[in-house]
Amino acid sequence: MQFKEIIGQEATKQRLITAVKENRVSHAQLFLGPEGSGSLALAIAFAQYLSCEDKQPQDSCGVCSSCRKYQKLMHPDLHFSYPFFAKHKDDTALTFIEQWREAITANPYLSLDTWRGYLDAENKQANINIAECHQIIKKLSFKPFESAYKILILWLPEYLDKVGNSLLKVIEEPQHNTLFLLVAQNQDQILNTILSRTQLIKVPALGYDDVKQFLISQHNQTETAAAEIAYLSNGNITEALSMLQSDTKGYHQSFVNWLRLCFANKGLDVLSFVDQAAKMGRENQKNFLRYGISFIRECCLISAGAENIVHLPAQELETARKMAKVMNIAQAETIINELEKAHYHIERNANPKILFLDVSLQIIKVLNLKIVPSGNHYIPN
Template identity: 35%
Template sequence: MLFSQVVGQSELKKKLHDSVTNGRVAHAQMLVGSVGSGSLPLALAFAQYLACKHRAETDSCGKCDSCVRYAKLEHPDLQLIFPKNNKSTPKLPSKNFLTEWRKAVLANPYLNLNDWLKEVGIDNMQGIIHVGDSREVLQNLSYKAYEADYRVVLIWLAEHMNTAAANKLLKILEEPPERTVFLLVAESTENMLQTILSRVQMHRLGRLSEAEIATALSAESDELDQIEKFAHLADGDLNLAKHLIEDQTSITNSINFFIRWMRACYGVQMDTIQGLCEEFNSLGREQQKALLTQSSAILRKVLMYRTLPDMEGKLLKEELDFVHKFSRFIAVENSAKMLEALNDANYHIERNANARITFTDLSFKLSDLVLSEAMK
């Protein structure tokens, strides 16, 4: 992956390649941002730049042996760690899933956890980085580097390390072997051990602009109106925009679920809420979290519809009529509390809370908040 292939993030790109030029590469760094903002592609581009034998001022050469191997994610001085799951005991480390992970990332370096888990057929399970991965890291770093100036350990979605895995890496994160760089990629630091965070140099990625996403999508579609609409709907997430270009089914399913849910909450239709609860419970944990995240995005659009007159042209036809009608019951005060309730539910699902109880409790809260505005 070249820096030039990473969409946006120009300031952070410069900061990273300047650190190499100036000989001030931190041994442990964390890139924090949504997967759709390009945290993984940027980490891969930086790792390739570290290994490139003929670096240009701002990018890898893309032609040397190291770059060719990095382009295939097969460089011997690159160790890849990522969330996965399986029913065997002990849990298998990341190296047992490398072929599938390389294939998935090379097809779409902006993929999210749910995309990856679907690729290996375990989207009904939570992805976890186990202590076995940490043991593999320690073992590999006990050997000498193969050929590159730097060895890189890239941990994708590091917030999914369990406590045992994180604790086992603490010492080597603080004092790694010479010319070894840890690159941790995370969407959030909220669930990570403070002892991990204190040992890394933090880089935060901003969301991509609509213009940046539209430019990236123009390589995949020549329908300008569609590109502009999807760039807006993606809300800074290039991965979501790519999915919309390929197939709108997932987002239209989320929209239809949210519409049925909000109508049931408004009408206090307990039978319908119970049915939706079973639908929600049948999903895998990552799918449940994705649905709650998408619900928050739709709710924000409902609020924006009340204040921005040009919003109508940026809505999908599946949501336009609903957003128009539902906006009467959404104001700044109750929408903020509704978003907070959705975020809290996502937090509890992340920690293996009972999905039925979480969804039912959330439905009661949302019903009260919608009705409180309707009765004014």
């Protein structure tokens, strides 16, 4: 993978390239970024750039022997470690390497849920076991075979658990020209003993414009469709690609109509909406609720005088301005909390009809009856 294939993240790319040019490459680096930000893709592109036989000013050449092997994820000095669902105690990442290559080739913005789909996970918990730690130590005990560097990319070190302490010595005192590139999403879940031995590279969530342009140029989306998906995905390319498979049209009108029905306390019409929402399908229900959360937050930004950072098409922006006039911040926060809880329960297969009815009643309490739970962080206007 080359840097030019990665969406956005120009500052991070430049930082990595500069480190190579100035010979300041740390032997253990932690790429820390939220899901869908491209942390894993950046680590692979960085490894390819380090091993490239004909480095260009801003990228690997893409055509040398090393780059061609990297494109297939089959370079002898490139190793991967990642969470998996072990069937036997001696299973390691190598057991699933073919599935891994297939998954990364299909989508370098991989999520654990997507990875799970490539494996026969059953009800097992993902982890990186002690057998894999021993395999890592064994693989990295030798000198590089072809390249100047032997590189291990360890995806989601959060799943190492205490067995990760067995890697401390090889991380702190690796063989000459051996690099550890850890790719993580949650810093708090990484063993402190490992965290303290790495150089941190923060990878921010992708910008709205980056996601929107990617959807237009690479997936032939219209300006309107790309804008809505970019808005909903909140900088997460994994979510954006998932939404391409769903019907994301009509969320705005449906959500605003729902709020209006609740504001007017139109019981029969609310029940009719609940019936429709229950038939939307799980992914569309999740996206619908995610849209609602984002839309209400934009209303809060308008109320707070920060309309300049609101990402809404003109028609939706006008609706948000009207909503901001009749809904104070305390009410908005309460509705957001209800929508977030609903999203959580939909992911866990809650009965959608009961769930949407309950949320509707809560929104009626907030908008029509003006009831906001005590202990709210904000004081109503």
